[in-house]
Amino acid sequence: MRPPLNHPDRLFPPDPAVRDIARALYGSIRDLPIISPHGHTDPQWFAGNEKFSDPASLLVIPDHYVLRMLVSQGVPLDDLGVARRDADSAEVDGEAVWRLFAENYHLFRGTPTRLWLDHTFETLFGLDEPLGPASADMYFRRIGDCLGQDDFRPRALYERFGIEVLATTESAVDPLVHHKAIAESGWHGKVVTTYRPDSTADPDHPQFLGDLETLGSLTGCDVTRWQGFLDAHRQRRATFRDHGATATDHGFPSADTADLSPSDCIVLFDKIIAGGADASERALFRAQFLTEMAKMSVEDGMVMQIHPGSVRNHNAAVFERYGSDKGFDIPARTDYVAALRPLLNAVGMEPGLSLIVFTLDETTYGRELAPLAGAYPALKLGPAWWFFDSPDGIKRFREQTTETAGFYNTVGFNDDTRAFPSIPARHDMARRIDCAFLAERVTDHRLREDEAHEIARALTYDLPKAAYRFV
Amino acid sequence: MRPPLNHPDRLFPPDPAVRDIARALYGSIRDLPIISPHGHTDPQWFAGNEKFSDPASLLVIPDHYVLRMLVSQGVPLDDLGVARRDADSAEVDGEAVWRLFAENYHLFRGTPTRLWLDHTFETLFGLDEPLGPASADMYFRRIGDCLGQDDFRPRALYERFGIEVLATTESAVDPLVHHKAIAESGWHGKVVTTYRPDSTADPDHPQFLGDLETLGSLTGCDVTRWQGFLDAHRQRRATFRDHGATATDHGFPSADTADLSPSDCIVLFDKIIAGGADASERALFRAQFLTEMAKMSVEDGMVMQIHPGSVRNHNAAVFERYGSDKGFDIPARTDYVAALRPLLNAVGMEPGLSLIVFTLDETTYGRELAPLAGAYPALKLGPAWWFFDSPDGIKRFREQTTETAGFYNTVGFNDDTRAFPSIPARHDMARRIDCAFLAERVTDHRLREDEAHEIARALTYDLPKAAYRFV
Amino acid sequence: MRPPLNHPDRLFPPDPAVRDIARALYGSIRDLPIISPHGHTDPQWFAGNEKFSDPASLLVIPDHYVLRMLVSQGVPLDDLGVARRDADSAEVDGEAVWRLFAENYHLFRGTPTRLWLDHTFETLFGLDEPLGPASADMYFRRIGDCLGQDDFRPRALYERFGIEVLATTESAVDPLVHHKAIAESGWHGKVVTTYRPDSTADPDHPQFLGDLETLGSLTGCDVTRWQGFLDAHRQRRATFRDHGATATDHGFPSADTADLSPSDCIVLFDKIIAGGADASERALFRAQFLTEMAKMSVEDGMVMQIHPGSVRNHNAAVFERYGSDKGFDIPARTDYVAALRPLLNAVGMEPGLSLIVFTLDETTYGRELAPLAGAYPALKLGPAWWFFDSPDGIKRFREQTTETAGFYNTVGFNDDTRAFPSIPARHDMARRIDCAFLAERVTDHRLREDEAHEIARALTYDLPKAAYRFV
Incomplete structure (x- = not known):
């Protein structure tokens, strides 16, 4: 179990x-x-009091604790949806960023980021399965669904x-x-x-x-x-x-x-x-x-x-x-x-x-x-x-x-x-x-x-x- | 209990x-x-081999560990009986100093001073009730009584x-x-x-x-x-x-x-x-x-x-x-x-x-x-x-x-x-x-x-x- | 036991x-x-793939962790068989060095050196008695015997x-x-x-x-x-x-x-x-x-x-x-x-x-x-x-x-x-x-x-x- x-x-x-x-x-x-x-x-x-947008824009792209760990293991900031200063607009594929994050979630073992995120996943979004490659898409959908609701404003x-x-x-x-x-x-x-x-x-x-x-x-x-x-x-x-x-x-x-x-x-x-x-x-x-x-x-x-x-x-x-x-x-x-x-x-x-x-x-x-x-x-x-x-x-x-x-x-x-x-x-x-x-x-x-x-x-x-x- | x-x-x-x-x-x-x-x-x-004087003069006023903690929480050194250098003589109301100390004894929670003092209170003066505002006067009397005896020289x-x-x-x-x-x-x-x-x-x-x-x-x-x-x-x-x-x-x-x-x-x-x-x-x-x-x-x-x-x-x-x-x-x-x-x-x-x-x-x-x-x-x-x-x-x-x-x-x-x-x-x-x-x-x-x-x-x-x- | x-x-x-x-x-x-x-x-x-020589030359004299602790307690490097730079040749009495080491083995209590050596003594040389003055000579012989065998090359x-x-x-x-x-x-x-x-x-x-x-x-x-x-x-x-x-x-x-x-x-x-x-x-x-x-x-x-x-x-x-x-x-x-x-x-x-x-x-x-x-x-x-x-x-x-x-x-x-x-x-x-x-x-x-x-x-x-x- x-x-x-x-x-x-x-x-x-x-x-x-x-x-x-x-x-x-x-x-x-x-x-x-x-x-x-x-x-x-x-x-x-x-x-x-606007709704938050997609999971990656809320939980991955703005969090420097998350970015630094992924970068330290060779993930480019570009792939994480981080806008370049000289870019006109950052076209972000939230789902791809999320999947990349989920594939590397083991990197956060032993860090507080992992504990904060797991707490958020379960208490805020009702997720009780560990995040990983297999659950990435389910996570993305579930969190996205929640963010679309008024009680997540x-x-x-x-x-x-x-x-x-x-x-x-x-x-x-x-x-x-x-x-x-x-x-x-x-x-x-x-x-x-x-x-x-x-x-x-x-x-x-x-x-x-x-x-x-x-x-x-x-x-x-x-x-x-x-x-x-x-x-x-x-x-x-x-x-x-x-x-x-x-x-x-x-x-x-x-x-x-x-x-x-x-x-x-x-x-x-x-x-x-x-x-x-x-x-x-x-x-x-x-x-x-x-x-x-x-x-x-x-x-x-x-x-x-x-x-x-x-x-x-x-x-x-x-x-x-x-x-x-x-x-x-x-x-x-x-x-x-x-x-x-x-x-x-x-x-x-x-x-x-x-x-x-x-x-x-x-x-x-x-x-x-x-x-x-x-x-x-x-x-x-x-x-x-x-x-x-x-x-x-x-x-x-x-x-x-x-x-x-x-x-x-x-x-x-x-x-x-x-x-x-x-x-x-x-x-x-x-x-x-x-x-x-x-x-x-x-x-x-x-x-x-x-x-x-x-x-x-x-x-x-x-x-x-x-x-x-x-x- | x-x-x-x-x-x-x-x-x-x-x-x-x-x-x-x-x-x-x-x-x-x-x-x-x-x-x-x-x-x-x-x-x-x-x-x-003279007798020690009152409890405050023995245990509070000369102890810089005690003074610093009380001062850090806003107690003036004057109120603690500490003599000013330019004072002719320090008129100390030992009982008042002791009461002020007792009222602030909770500040020492988690510090070695608390442990040293509790050890002294019990093993030397036979006190087994925690020091606090309610027990301050009893403490002052008991310690004072002890200090008046020859076997506390x-x-x-x-x-x-x-x-x-x-x-x-x-x-x-x-x-x-x-x-x-x-x-x-x-x-x-x-x-x-x-x-x-x-x-x-x-x-x-x-x-x-x-x-x-x-x-x-x-x-x-x-x-x-x-x-x-x-x-x-x-x-x-x-x-x-x-x-x-x-x-x-x-x-x-x-x-x-x-x-x-x-x-x-x-x-x-x-x-x-x-x-x-x-x-x-x-x-x-x-x-x-x-x-x-x-x-x-x-x-x-x-x-x-x-x-x-x-x-x-x-x-x-x-x-x-x-x-x-x-x-x-x-x-x-x-x-x-x-x-x-x-x-x-x-x-x-x-x-x-x-x-x-x-x-x-x-x-x-x-x-x-x-x-x-x-x-x-x-x-x-x-x-x-x-x-x-x-x-x-x-x-x-x-x-x-x-x-x-x-x-x-x-x-x-x-x-x-x-x-x-x-x-x-x-x-x-x-x-x-x-x-x-x-x-x-x-x-x-x-x-x-x-x-x-x-x-x-x-x-x-x-x-x-x-x-x-x-x- | x-x-x-x-x-x-x-x-x-x-x-x-x-x-x-x-x-x-x-x-x-x-x-x-x-x-x-x-x-x-x-x-x-x-x-x-030559055989190692005696126990002291293998385990004491070349190990700066061992030397420093013994020196710190007053044992001269000369007595430990450490060659002086200006010496023509270092005549080492391995047995005497080993005995000196054994007599001072209590100094290593609480250090990793003690744990490394005890592990070596038991798993490599089959010794299960603590090293000390009483066991020094037995240790020297046992380890010496082992080092003479081919499966210790x-x-x-x-x-x-x-x-x-x-x-x-x-x-x-x-x-x-x-x-x-x-x-x-x-x-x-x-x-x-x-x-x-x-x-x-x-x-x-x-x-x-x-x-x-x-x-x-x-x-x-x-x-x-x-x-x-x-x-x-x-x-x-x-x-x-x-x-x-x-x-x-x-x-x-x-x-x-x-x-x-x-x-x-x-x-x-x-x-x-x-x-x-x-x-x-x-x-x-x-x-x-x-x-x-x-x-x-x-x-x-x-x-x-x-x-x-x-x-x-x-x-x-x-x-x-x-x-x-x-x-x-x-x-x-x-x-x-x-x-x-x-x-x-x-x-x-x-x-x-x-x-x-x-x-x-x-x-x-x-x-x-x-x-x-x-x-x-x-x-x-x-x-x-x-x-x-x-x-x-x-x-x-x-x-x-x-x-x-x-x-x-x-x-x-x-x-x-x-x-x-x-x-x-x-x-x-x-x-x-x-x-x-x-x-x-x-x-x-x-x-x-x-x-x-x-x-x-x-x-x-x-x-x-x-x-x-x-x-």
Whole structure:
């Protein structure tokens, strides 16, 4: 007899005593609403509420986790329906892409992608046979049929998934029309934006000058001067808050921060605007910008998120041909102790500031981030991120941060995804791994079972809601 | 029914077969005397043998593990009774501090602090109810009552804890009056000092010039000249040995060592004394000093301990207001392979030298320290330190060092603590985790059970006694 | 009753349910032939097929894992029979060396060396009593007796071990006479060479100039000019392929690569040849050489292996007195993300290239290597290497790479050994740990059992055979 596609005890420890406790913990939190405070779903979905198109366009072509694995084993991006930048229009044969994906589905064994997809296949589309060459066409038809139905429209899925709040992420110069439309639609779903100003503050960003100009025209501020530049951001942050934002997000290459004097800021900014800044000055500008954002967060109460350490577009040819987010962003060694010191010396002791830091360098969990978060009132640890948002990755995060930072300096789970259908699967995985972690500590008597129940609920619901100030 | 505050099987693996072996191993070593070769208790306690004051002053205010966690969740240091540097006297309401601590005790869930404290509460003070807001006042009274009794004086506790030898740590210019008093008191307890010359050898230390002058006046050596400086250290080391010291300890920011020619040493030293050395020369001086200390250890047989890699006083405002050791020392990435090479090339093959190295950078366990300790006769691995002196931390230490360095290039446990009442709890934790580690390797047939018993005893008693030369 | 020297369930997880699955998986692959695609056995053994001499000369003196541990505990290399470089001849008392080894055998507790040796002792020599002082002489006699028999000659052992193919490693200027002799002997064993050009391409290599000259005379190319130098390598690669080589191997200190213009290459090469290149230019030359090798691999189909990150001969005195490979090579922090970028941008998307990368810096598994191998079609992850070719090391490799790179971007096991008798023990250990890893993932329902069987076979046989192109 074939085992179920998603076993009810999946990701629980094998020892019967531990597993029983994990089950009990999970049982008490599995149906709590989903708090999704950081992600990259498209607000247009919820504004327009159009049906999703075919299975390949929903589940394969936009998912860089899926693309990268197939490419790594020699499947060309062209064959996967990924549009070339210079193509007039991408003619995609969804069925062929799906079949190619199904033929290579064994490559995902042992990866979280496999677990997310199997969860989606079964719970969303009622499929209980493993995906493979033999079942590819059946899968394609079944998923396609579902997507044609009204209860698979974005808002219906949002409701079915039990989402309480969902944050998207928009550039500082985004007009926010979709969030406006959602608000005006009368729909009760809570889809909020997040302020992401990278492109207006990183001189090395390809859209820097253009987005800076847009920032000026949107705000009426003179963004060619330091003070006007800051005022423009202050204003846009307020606008984002009007569209539900409670947080900002920052994705520079490093976590470097600076705390220059106002006059040094002006000199540096003028040099940046004049285009004469060298690489280290451009890095210093990014560093100073982070501290400015933190100071504004002290003023306006927005949560600040820092996501450093990704070397974007590692392969130049892939980037030139297909653009960003095709699976070629690679983590790099990242420092936090020296990097965050200027910012933390400026505002790290502020009780009103909520600064959430993420990493792609797991060596910093125990050595740097847990010690910092276990000391500074402003600092909290974001959950395991990107490559580490996985069963073993989440487990390592807890194992390497808890003894120094405890549970209450962490902020629950982020799904951080563009793959809307995978949101329940991702939250379910995190809940299971947290419960397994807690069950192990109950079994070896480091925690009482009543404490573990409290913590499980906190990690799932209370902490993310509080940390991101969804009140 | 509430589980016991300290379960007899705590920290043992959940699998019944493994747990049985862990129990048997632990049973055979749990009552061995405590060897405490490295720590920071106050020798005055044992010299004067005065009663400890109230619970907060004993267990909360001086413990940077406790302070940092409370501060990280927004509790001000002022409210915790921590004296400001500029305060005339700290008026502390011990009961209020204790209540604040009790109300926040849930923050320590999952941390070793919680386990150490629960162990202390139950075994020392007979408390078996969990600490929390409801039990805070009862706890305060009970602990206070105990502290008022003679059998809770420092010497009585030393005996009750089953300590065989306890090393404290003193500055090179400490007059050692308390150790003298202990020796002259006729008390049989063995409390020895350790030679810590950092402040006389690190030009960046705030007390450098003053302590250097004291070093000169204590020894009669001309410490403004390189040879006199070395002679002064040689003399103080002998004085420390007269007060029981078997070891030196060194806590510079990095593990860098150097092996300059004598004439280069003189040039460098003169520049340091003249105050004209730049940052890299000051670092080079520290590096050369470590090698000088190692060479003196070859001469006089003192064990040498190196504790690098802590960024002290990360937050300037906390340091200015409250001083050092308030929880704001943060680990940093640390190199050993290149750093120790000059010293190890000079004296690393000396069979008579015992050099014990610690790290706050767990990535170096398997990559650098185990390979070095598994090759050089002089080098031994100190135990998991500070943030990693915890159940998972000690486990990672064994998992990442044993396959390359074995057990016999390690030196047992150090409690490294100022928190005297926690010493039995810390040693007990280390013994349990080592037994759990060994039990796992017996169960998967990597070790025979008789070997595991021998190793458990070695890790607990034989290795620290031999490595620190307590004969 | 004494447990068996090698328990049939060794290295399997303790939980009965998991262990049963591990047993079943292992049972299905334990007898598959050994593919040994990377190692350092001596081809002369298979060419001459002479008997091995005494136990110490076979199992102790040439094994740097054994030497380093004994030295680290104070045993002098002289006493272990290691010849000094300046000695006319090494008079070795094999029996005394063996006894010294046996007396210190407890030092290897918890190390893979102990497991490899116990496996060899029992399966090869029929010894089932633990090695120690009491059994030392019996061991020496028994092993000595065996080595005197014909079925312990190298070719007989090759057959008894179930080896299907064994790769050795030779310098680019090796005359390959032994491989020629093997081929001409009519023996059916498949012993192939591997192209290792380090000494002809690293200006810091002690043999650089001499080996470069030999390269010129072997090929008739003008190796004092860039084009001739490349042609010479192209020609030698072909010659190596004629002796069975399917792969090249590269062991520079770092993984740095470069992709200079042809004219910059000529300028750099001329400077190297003239002896005027500084350290960074010599490093750049090594970096460029790696990219040239990768481009030749695209042309000629040879698999390319990169083994960076070892600081060779950390102790100068040991190197001067005894030479290389005496246990004093120490891993160092290694970067891959920036280092490999030039090479991967040049040829990383080539579907025909097979580039296998190894590391001694475990922090790069999850942060750098798995993300790179999970994106680039050319890149594959070599197995846990050297210090990490051990039960916990192999487990960490799988735990930290699988979620991002899956199983199919890895290449099975390499024994990488000079210790011929340990080859079955090493492969058996890797097979057991892989099965244990898979069994855990079956038990927590991340994999189906039928998938685990397929993967176990792939990791053991299919992947190494395909990755190294043994067809």
